[in-house]
Amino acid sequence: MIITKTPFRMSFFGGGTDFSGFYNEHGGAVISTTFDKYCYVNVRHLPRFFDYSNELSYSRIERVNSIENIEHPAIREAMKFLDMHEIRLTYEADLPARSGLGTSSSFAVGMLNAFYGLKGKYADKKKLADEAIYLERVLCQESGGIQDQIAASFGGFNRIDFRADGYTVNPIIISADKKRHLNDNLMLFFTGFSRFSSDISKIQESTMKDKSKQLLEMLSLVDDAEEILTSKSDLNEFGRLLDYTWKLKRGITNKISNDSIDNLYAKAIEAGAIGGKLLGAGGGGFLLFYVEQDKQQKVKDAMKDLLYVPFEFENNGTSIIHYTSESYVLKEKTIDNSQQFVAADSSF
Template sequence: MIIAQTPFRMSFFGGGTDYEGFYREHGGAVISTTFDKYCYTTVRHLPRFFDYSNQITYGIIERTKTIDEIQHPAVRNIMKYLDMHELRVVYEADLPARSGLGTSSSFAVGMLNACYALKGKYADKRKLADDAIYIERVLCNEAGGIQDQIAASFGGFNRIDFRDDGYTVTPLVFSTDRKKDLNNRLMLFFTGFSRFSSDIAKNQVKATKDKTAELLEMKALVDDVQKLLVSKADLKEFGKLLDYTWKLKRGITSDISNNDIDILYKKAIDAGATGGKLLGAGGGGFLLFYVEPEYQENVKKALEDLVYVPFEFENEGTRIMYFRPEYFDLESVKEGS
């Protein structure tokens, strides 16, 4: 049995520039962090006592005799990709799926990590990120960018640059006190809406060519924010830039925001938030705000109908938190197929 713990991420700046159609031509960059809310992926071989060969639990329970019968696209394709058979897979998480935190990519990274461990193989963070990108974007044919898989695998507060020939992960180095001050000024709220980010991403891909100027400006903000964080500038500028990048992003397609989200955003700003954004592709999920300490109670009260989620930045990325190797006779499966 293997249990992998994989963090969720929040992307601050540059989201949308990690889409292949954009970064291959213009380059891309994001600033993001992982934080202390996780998904847990348990993988073990299913004992041969049942009339089914695989059991996948993730809100529903799938029991199948073949891999092709598995409905969950990531599980089905990871099992095929790594030649895995007769598995019991359990997904659990601290926060809801389809909520703008890269949950599907965290699951893909975590399951890959667990499956490699179950096979007795080591996969480094770049290998896990690359494999997760291939699984989701190629084998599952899901639209979207590639920052989520990288963030979940590497962990930490990073700048990620995307180029035609690959990507670079650069940890942002600024003082512990300054990072703590930033953490303490960020407030996370769950709107209660959930959506499939790949559906919204399809429209963003279509809009990319028409919104190149906006995306280039969003990319340029990454440089500005990096300089801000490593300097002694007032952190309040971070909040102002969040507001600015949100206004840029919501202009890319009409799917990114809606009237309900706009009302919630205005309530927070009126209560004292400096700026904020909807995390992920848009359409629902989590709202993140930069709020100076003296206004935080006001913002909580203004958004009292939403779930407030305290959090702390984390640095580890995906990891194996429990490892008990199992013997599995793969040849007997292949002989019987």
Template sequence: MVITKTPFRMSFFGGGTDMKEFYEEYGGSVLSTTFDKYCYVTARYLPKFFNYSSEFVYSHIERVTDVDQIQHPLIRNCMKYQKMHHIRLAYDADLPARTGLGTSSSFAVGMLNAFHALKGEMADKKKLANEAIYAERILCHEAGGIQDQIAASFGGLNRIDMDEDGYHVIPIVISRDRKQELNDSLMLFFTGFSHMSAAVQEKVKENFQDKIRRLQDMKGMVGEAQRILTGKGNLTEFGHLLHESWQIKRSLSGGISTGEIDAMYEAAFKAGAEGGKLLGSGGGGFLLFYVEKDKKPYVKKALDKLLYVPFSFETGGTRIIYYRAEDPVNF
């Protein structure tokens, strides 16, 4: 039996530049962090006592006699990709799916990590990221970028640069106190509704050439954000940059924001938030704000109808938290 624990991520700057259509020609760059909300994947070989050969427990329960019968496309494709059979797999998470936190990619990374461990293999973080990208983007034909899989695998506060030759993960090196100051200045709220990331990404890809300049501007903000974090100045600039980035991002597609989301953002801004953004591709999920300490009670009150979610940064990425060697069931 194997249990993996894989963090969710929040992307600060550069979202959209991690799409292949952009970074292979112009180079992409994102700045993101993982935080202490996780998905857990439990996997083991299923004994041959049942009238089904594999069982999968997530928001539904599937019991199948053949891999091709699996309804969940990511599970089906990862099972076939890794040549897995007679598996019982269960998914659990601290936060809901389809909410802009890279949950599907964290699931992909955690599941692949579990499958390798079941086979007695130790997969490194880059291998897991690459396989998760392949599973989601190629095997499942899901639209989107590659930052989520990389963040979930590696963990931590990083700049991720991408081009036609691949990607590089560059840790943001700042003092513990400055990192804690950043963490303490961020507030996370659940809007109450979810979205399909791939659907929003498809809309962003419409008239893609017309959006190149705005994506280039968003890419440039990654370097500016890194300068702010690694410098000695006031971190409030980080909040102002978030606000500027959000204004550009929401112009990429009508599906990224909604009237309700705009009203929530405006309420937080009027209450004292320096800046913020909707996490993920858009359409719903979690709102993140940069708020000075003395303004936090006012922002919380202004958004009192939303669920406030405290969090702390994490650095571990995907990991195996329980392992007991098993042989495939042959009886």
């Protein structure tokens, strides 16, 4: 049995420049961090007592004999890619899916890590990131960037640079006191809305050439933000820069925000937040605000209808937290039976 623990991420600057259609031509960069909210993937071989060969539990339960009949695209394609058979997989998470925190990519990274562990093989963080990108963007043909898979795999507070020939991950060099101060001044609220980031990403990709001016400016803000973090600059400038990059991002497509999100954002600013942004591709999920500590109660009061989620930065990325080896021999012939049992609904 293998259990992996993979963090979620929050992206501060440069989102959208991690799309291949942009960084292949202009280069790209993001500043992001992982934090102490995780998804857990438990994988073992399914005992041969049942009339199905694979059991998959996420927000629904799938029981199938043929891998081709698995409805969850990432699980199906990952099992085919790594030649996995007779699997029992369970997914759990601290935060909901489709909420702008890279949850699907964290799941992809954690699942691949668990599959390699079950095979008794070691996969380093770059291999896991690369293969999670390949799984989601090529095998599953989902639109989007590549920062989430990298952040979830490597973990930490990083600047990630993208080029046509690859990417680099560099930790932001920031003092412990300043990093703690930043963490203390960030507030996270769940709006209750959710959406499929891939749908918004498709729209963003289709308008990318028309919005290259905004994206180039968003890219330049990565350098500005890194300078604020690594110098003696007033940390409140980080909050002001968040506000500016959010306004730029809203101009890329009208699907990124809506009236409800805009009203919530305005209320937080009026209550004392210096800046903030909606995390992820847009359309709903989590709002992040930079708020000085003496004004945080007023912002909480203004956001009283939303769930406040305290968090701490984390540095570990994906990890195996339980490992028990198994003796497993694949059946000589797996019965291909199209019958399957599916319970519940929605995505993981």
